[in-house]
Amino acid sequence: MISCRSSDTGGLGEAADVVPSKNEQVNGANGTHKPYKRAKPRTENDGLFTYLCMQLSEHQIGISVNLLSLLFLTHIFFPRARQHTWKFYHLSYYNAESGKYGCGFDDLAFVGLWLVLFVGLRVAVMDYILAPLARRGGIQTKKGLVRFQEQAWLVCYCVCSWSLGMYIVWNSEYFFNLHEMWKGWPFREICGLSKFYYLAQWAFWIAQILVVNIEEKRKDYAEMFTHHIFTISLLFLSYGFYHTRVGIVILCIMDLVDIVLPTAKLLKYMGYTQACDVFFGLFVVVWVVTRQIFFPIVIYSVYKHTLIDIPDGCYFIDGTMVSGNEPERCAELGGSVVWPNLIKAYTDRDGPVCWNSSVRFSFLALLLCLQAIIFLWFCMIVKVVVNVVRGHSADDVRSDDEGDVEEMEDVKTGYEAHHVPAAPLEQEVGVESLNFATRKGANANGAAAVRRSKNQRSTRSSGISIPGHGDHKELLGRIGCDKPS
Incomplete structure (x- = not known):
């Protein structure tokens, strides 16, 4: 959930806080670029697997570029290998007669290429585009930069993916027509744009498995990891079972x-508190409409409308079918099994694919598990909103696992340290003559921050501090985005 006073959890619907600790200042006022740190140095207790994971995390751009270069050079200089390498660069199973594309095992190569692209592109954009933008926006702390980069990348990707997905849905016959998601199934062929969108989204969510283990772990790590596993599983099975229409709608x-x-979190990082208030309210509304209303409606459609629009039976590639009223014939065609039918596009593209109640409930189970995670997050959002509106301190159970010492350092540093870092005084001295000098203004700001911290109530689980509990009108007007003043 988001409360603009709380700690950033990095997950879906999480809180956001970028007030840094003193040891998180980056390069002071000189603004020197420092790449996004991803891995810790290897220690003697680390195993080989841990070391390899650290290296993969630290060198994502280099590994991605090397893999893409190797694939490209192989495709150029080894003509015999092109029958395999071309699958990475082109959408497979094109039908010139219909102008559409089929689905099959070769599409996994295209997913693999975009997986590598997303891993390298994410880090490159974060380091060389988003980090400078963050500094120009006044963010000069290590923690603030990392949070800004992570959230800005997500905005960049989701704006593109949502726009493309809505374009596909807008121009389809199933735009706000749930029955059209099922009529005519199985959809063995889809247009090239829909196929590209589906495979690219699949690659992105696989990359998110890596991302959730690279970024600083939050308290909702298990929920985020589980959410990504269910998402990838649904993409894999819906693509293999020709249910791409409902998949595009859900995405x-x-x-x-x-x-x-x-976006709300980015506005908060840069100090635009009023805009953050607006986007926080918009976030709650959008969450309720899309994930608590539209998504359950789609789940209901899987349960109810498929009974009407997809009769039980086995469907052949020529459009004929064997009805479920012929159980012996359906059993011979594999209609009584679940898993072989779910991956039919990967194993037997031209063979019959069967629909029955077991398959329907398999999809329903996965969708309901995903909805359970979403509803858990929604309860947390409601809890934060209710507590803030009532004037009580919000207890964010999904905040970072940070120590008390670091949390107190964050309070002592104050919001001014986020935007006005003191210029470092560099001097080469011995241990016996260490002397720390700061500017007068910095001392004044620090003293003011310490005085403010004495009046603030801080909870260990969230780090959320809400001053002025008695002013209910102010809290109703500003839901969690304003900083202590």
Whole structure:
């Protein structure tokens, strides 16, 4: 959830706080670029696997560039290998007669290429585009830079993906027509744009598995990791079972929140508190409409409308079918099994694909598990909103696992340190003659921050501090984005 006074959890619907500790200042006032730190040095207790994971985390751009270069050079200089390498660069299974694309195992190569692209592109954009923008926006702390880069990248991607997805849905026959998601199933062929969108989204969510383990772990790590696993599983199974229409609809429903929430956090990082208030309220509304209304409606459609629009039976590539009223015939075609039918596009593209109640409930189970995670996050959002409106301190159970010492240092540093870092005084001295000098203005700001910290109530689980509990009108007008003054 987001409360603009609370700690940033990095997950979906999480709180955001970028007030740094003193040891998190980066390069002071000189603004020197420092790349996004991703891995810790290897220690003697680290195993080989841990070391390899650290190296993968630290050198994402280099590994991505090397893999892409190797694939490109192989494609150019080894003609015999092109029958395999071309699958990475082109959408497979094109049908010239229909002008559409089929689905199959070769599409996994295209997903692999975009997985590598997303891993390298994410870090490159964060380091060389978003980090300078963050500094120009007044963010001069290490923690603030990292949070800004992570959320800005998510905004950049989701704006593109949601716009493309909505364009596809807007120009389709199933725009706000749930029955059209099912009529005519199985959809063995789809247009090239829909296929590209689906495979690219699939690659992105696989990359998120890596990201959630690279970024600083939050208290909701298990929920985020589980959410990504369910998302990838649904993409894999829906693509293999020719249910791309409902998959595109769900992706569009989910992506909108991932634009509004990170935007609110970015505004907060840069100190635009009133704009953060607006986007916080917008975030709550968008979450309720998309994830608590639209998504359950789609789940209901899977449960109810498929009974009407997709009769039980086995469907052949020529459009004929064997009805479920012929159980013996359906059993011979594999209609009584679940898993072989779910991955039919990967194993037997031209063979019959069967629909039955077991398959339907398999998809329902996955969707309901995903909805359970979403509802858990929604309860946390409601809890924060209610507590803030009532004038009580919000207890964010999804905040970072940070120590008490670091949390107190954050309070002592104050909000001014986020935007006006003191210029470092560099002097080469011995240990016996260490002397720390600061500017007069910095001392005044620090003293003011210490005085303010004495009047603030801080909770360990969230780090959320809400001054002025007695002023209910102010809290109703500003939901969590203003800083102590």
